[in-house]
Each structure stands twice: as C-alpha cells, then as structure tokens.
Amino acid sequence: MLLGTGGTIAGRAAEAADNVGYVAGQVDVAEFVAAVPALDEAPLDVEQIAQIDSKDMGLGVWQALVRRIAAHLERQEVKAVIVTHGTDTIEETAFLLQSLLRPAKPVVLTCAMRPSTALMPDGPQNLSDAVVVARYEGAVGVVVVCAGQVHGARDVAKVHTYRLDAFDSGDAGPLACVEEGRVRAFRNWDSAGEDRPFDTKARARFLAIKELPRVELITSHADADGSLVRGLLALRHERPLRGIVVAGTGNGTVHSALTKALNDAQAQGVRVRLTSRCVNGRVVPHPGLAFEDAGGLSPVKARLALALDLLEV
Known part of the structure; x- marks a missing residue:
C-alpha cells in the first residue's frame, strides 16, 4: 500500500529551475506514481490520506495514518506500507508510528527535497528506493528512505536545509543503503515488532483523543x-x-x-x-x-x- 500525505515530493513550482519557491502537497499520489516509469510493474495500491505541507503536520493526519496503516498491515495480502511525506516533520511521524504500531511488517516513509516540477526531481528515485526497501525480506518496523539511505525511526533526523541527502542517523548510522535496486544492510534492523503485536491500548488511547x-x-x-x-x-x-x-x-x-x-x-x-x-x-x-x-x-x-x-x- 502507498499512502500519500503531500509534502515537497508532491509539490509544484512555477518554473523547473525553482527548487525552493514551490507549494507543497499539490500532486495526487496516484498521479505521481503514474509519472514514475520504474514503478509500472510494481504491485502498488494507492490511497490519499492528506495533502499538506509537513510543517503543518498535526494530530488529525497522524490519527488517520495510524488507523489506515494499522488496517492495511492486518491484511494478509499486504506485505508493506509506504508513506510519502514532507521532509520537515518526517522524523516525528516515523517515531510516532513506530511507537504506536511496532509493526512486524515494514512501514517505509519517503520524501523529497525538490518538488515534482524540478528539472531533476529526487522524489521519483526516492519512491523507487522505498519500494525496493518495502520488498526487502530483512525489512521490519518503521524506516525513512531518502537519497539512497535507510534510516531507523528512532535515530533519523533532518540535518540539512537544502541538500538532497538531508538526513542522518547520528552515531548509530543508517541501517542500509539502496544500490541499483538492491538493499545493502549495514547493521541489524529494528526488530521491535517481531515478537510483539500492535500495542492496541496505546493506539486506542491515541485515536480517542481530540488533542495531545x-x-x-x-x-x-x-x-x-x-x-x-x-x-x-x-x-x-x-x-x-x-x-x-x-x-x-x-x-x-x-x-x-x-x-x-x-x-x-x-x-x-x-x-x-x-x-x-x-x-x-x-x-x-x-x-x-x-x-x-x-x-x-x-x-x-x-x-x-x-x-x-x-x-x-
């Protein structure tokens, strides 16, 4: 399943040379997927959850994501869930999802630093890499995929305002990288979800609130x-x-x-x-x-x- 929430990856600018003066959350996730030839044969179902700039991420979208991801992960035919997201708050969303869902299946968040209208957008490659990670047998839990690197939800942080490789995992380092359609793992992936089911009580409390x-x-x-x-x-x-x-x-x-x-x-x-x-x-x-x-x-x-x-x- 591919769930769209907006962000720069779905952004549009008036000119192809403009990588910063764009409006985020303009391109429907289904439209974006259709424009990436590498995904033509990928077994993807798409669903639009929100269409926002991730600087405005808040409880309502988080609750919708938790509900839909939990529902899809419980379906036997769903191997993984991918979420397109803005870079500004992706680390917070990743941490929240890992905390509330602890998924045994991979939940892969991906993003872009350039809008879809850029002369050389990075979103299509990031999404293609996210699909590779989602299908990787060793993948588990919530991860963030950007600029060919795979970061764990607990460690990932946005550390640069403009570069395409804007994310880092600090002392721990990335979990893996994606090279020409293959995952190369650097260390053991977070196995928090392997032996534990969804934390349904925490999830129910979160979904019932009107504000944090x-x-x-x-x-x-x-x-x-x-x-x-x-x-x-x-x-x-x-x-x-x-x-x-x-x-x-x-x-x-x-x-x-x-x-x-x-x-x-x-x-x-x-x-x-x-x-x-x-x-x-x-x-x-x-x-x-x-x-x-x-x-x-x-x-x-x-x-x-x-x-x-x-x-x-």
Whole structure:
C-alpha cells in the first residue's frame, strides 16, 4: 500500500529551475506514481490520506495514518506500507508510528527535497528506493528512505536545509543503503515488532483523543532565564501544561536561571525531561543531571514520547 500525505515530493513550482519557491502537497499520489516509469510493474495500491505541507503536520493526519496503516498491515495480502511525506516533520511521524504500531511488517516513509516540477526531481528515485526497501525480506518496523539511505525511526533526523541527502542517523548510522535496486544492510534492523503485536491500548488511547497533552520544547542557551517557563505556567488555565522538554547544552546542562523555573514547574506537577541540543551524541546519564533523562531521544522526539506517556496518566 502507498499512502500519500503531500509534502515537497508532491509539490509544484512555477518554473523547473525553482527548487525552493514551490507549494507543497499539490500532486495526487496516484498521479505521481503514474509519472514514475520504474514503478509500472510494481504491485502498488494507492490511497490519499492528506495533502499538506509537513510543517503543518498535526494530530488529525497522524490519527488517520495510524488507523489506515494499522488496517492495511492486518491484511494478509499486504506485505508493506509506504508513506510519502514532507521532509520537515518526517522524523516525528516515523517515531510516532513506530511507537504506536511496532509493526512486524515494514512501514517505509519517503520524501523529497525538490518538488515534482524540478528539472531533476529526487522524489521519483526516492519512491523507487522505498519500494525496493518495502520488498526487502530483512525489512521490519518503521524506516525513512531518502537519497539512497535507510534510516531507523528512532535515530533519523533532518540535518540539512537544502541538500538532497538531508538526513542522518547520528552515531548509530543508517541501517542500509539502496544500490541499483538492491538493499545493502549495514547493521541489524529494528526488530521491535517481531515478537510483539500492535500495542492496541496505546493506539486506542491515541485515536480517542481530540488533542495531545500539552508538552512544550524549550532550549537552554547563554543568558537564558525562566521567563518562557513562567509564561507557560501563567497560561495553564487556557490549556493545561503537562510537560516540558528542555534541550540542554552539551551533556544535558541547563542554565541555572532556567533550572530554577523548571524546578518550579515540576513542583506544580509539570513533567520535565532533559535532552541535548547537540546534533550528535546523547545525554550520558549521571547523578548530577538536573532532570529526568529522555533516553537519548532528540528534543522533538522526546516531546512526542512524553506526550504519549502522559496519555496513560
């Protein structure tokens, strides 16, 4: 199954030479597939889930994706699900899907850095590679395929604003690459779904909500203070603040003024989790950490993880 959600891969610009001044989410997924000759013989069924710029990704589209992917994966004749998605938030969607579905079959997200109207668009090759990965016998769980590389949902991050190879998996590195229609694996793929069924309780809670618990993301930096935290606490009557993820400096250090405000938030029942703003590495746990460690997740993924945890409370 191929599910479309829009993004740059489905974008259009007025001129072929324009790779940045385009409008995302304009080309229907079926139309896009029909324009890629390499997919003529691929056994694909297509379904349009949404048609958005992924910067605007939100709960409604996530819920629709979870419902449809879960339904398709339960069909015996479906070997895998592919999702076309915008690059800006694909890492968040991948992490969310892996957390809620833990699929034993592959769920392959793919994207593009250039619109479909570009002189040399990258979307067709990325989608062709995604089909190769979806049919690979060793594939399992949620992965992101872009620029010939296969990234795991937990590790993948967008690290460049413009290059075609805009994604990286940090210290872990990519799971595999795609070379001339063949997958070459570098390390063991995430096997989280092999021995476990869908986490139906977590999925049911997620699908029943009208909004995610409010978790905000704050960065520690030189000359930081706690004004943002105090402002969020003051607005709790409008929408309850349930959690804060702080992207600390280095190995999870947090400015003393910001630490004080976050401690005040914790005293008022707000969960605080700690990550690092560093692109690579993780917060190495030690007794001196000011707050609960986010388990090596990036700030944006830590925010989602905490929101999902708060659904259980």
